Amino acid sequence: MNTVKPESIALFCLTPGGVALAKRLAAMLPVTCFTSEKLLEEGFLPFENGFANCAREAFASYSALIFIGATGIAVRVLAPLVNDKFSDPAVVVIDERGQHVISLLSGHAGGANALTRYLAGMLGADPVITTATDVNEMAALDTLAFQLDARMNDLRAAVKIVNQMLVSGQRVGLWWDAELDEEVRRCDRRGFITVADLERLPELDALICVTLRSELPTIPLRHWKLVPQRVVAGIGCRRDTPFPLLAALLARQLAAQRYDPLALKAIGSVSLKKDEPGLVQLASCWRVPFETFTADALREHEHRFPVSPFVRKTVGTGSVSGPAAWLLSHGKLSGETLREQGVTITLGVAH
Structure with missing residues (x-):
């Protein structure tokens, strides 16, 4: 699975051969091509303040960087910027003849x-991949997490342990909620041992549980919970509702429906609330997007929910949390709406 956004790929070339190869690639996928002033052609952008500076700026603003040239050049330019494999962009190097x-x-x-395999396939080149799980033709926990858009407490530590177990031949099980079956089966699960029933575990050294649940039954071996972000929350509130109250009520609503807090995917409300301090802080604290909808968009679905004349007079629609959750989840609502202290919260699940 290519987790890179194609529209955010920056490509750098330093030689005439590199420019020729860049033109081939640009005809096959959307990339922003950079080169030197003397090699500039239509469709290319010049290096701003030199190649190194341009590449370093792109490192902070693009999802992926492609260098056509020597690997050493890319390493020397980017070395001071490398920070963390969970936040650094993808970096791929291609020789100017397009062989590797x-x-x-x-x-x-x-x-x-994934981008390497894709580019190699387009060019008829050899993909050079050295990560241990890939070399051993196995999946990886971090790949699974990103394919599922999932979170885990201390994912970095778990990835190191679990991937090492996989390449060392240890038995790592993989269990998932029935409601996630279609999504998980589409993922790369090579090397994991499928577990159908938590009450009847095969012989394992460790277990990954893919679930939205806040609690699991007792599991008598080392295990980790991988939580896909699927739960959305439509929220309506009075002006200047304090953040602590919003946070407490949202946590309570999630707990009432037995959702792990890590499962939260987005918070939604009416456009009038786009700058509401408590809601903005809530989304920031939970590290999820805050999406707002026009009153007209919400009003199209207000007939599905209890309507308040006061709310309609104030924001232009008679219901906020329900329609917002409906739109965020494509109609897959979950449980009853919480109504307390001028706050309404409706949950949904977006698969």
């Missing part, structure tokens, strides 16, 4: 391995 495509940085989380 090398996954250099952020192979799993950044999508460099």
Whole structure:
């Protein structure tokens, strides 16, 4: 799976051969091509303040970087910027003859391995991938997490342990909620042992549980919970509702429906609330997007929910939390709406 956004790929070339190859690639996928002033052609952008500076700026603003040239050049330019494989962009290097495509940085989380295979397939080149799980033709926990858009407490530590177990031949099980079956089956699960029933575990050294649940039954071996972000929350509130109250009520609503807090995917409300301090802080604290909808968009679905004349007079629609959750989840609502202290919260599940 290519986790890189195609529209955010920056490509750098330093030679006439590199420019020729860049033109081939640009005809096959959307990339922003950079080169020097003397090699500039239509469709290319010049290096601003030199190649190194341009590449370093792109490192902070693009999802992926492709260098056509020597691997050493890319390493020397980017070395001071490399931080974390969960946040660094994908970096791929291609020789100017298009014979080898090398996954250099952020192979799993950044999508460099997937991008490498994709580019190699387009060019008829050899993909060069050195991550241990890929070399051993196995899946990886971080790849699974990103394919499922899932979170885990201390994912970095778990990835290190679980991936090492996989390449060492240890038995790592994989269990998932029935409601996630279609999504998980589409993921790369090579090397994991499928577990159908938590009450009847095969012989395992560790277990990954893919679930939205806040609690699991007692599991008598080392295990980790991988939580896909699927739960959305439509929220309506009075002006200047304090953040602590919103946070407490949202946590309570999630707990009431037995959702793990890590499962929260987005918070939604009416456009009038786009700058509401408590809601903005709530989304920031939970590290999820805050999406707003026009009153007209919400009003199309207000007939499905209890309507308040006061709310309609104030914001232009008679219901906020229900319609917002409906739109965020494509109609897959979950449980009853919480109504307390001028706050309404409706949950949904967006698969």
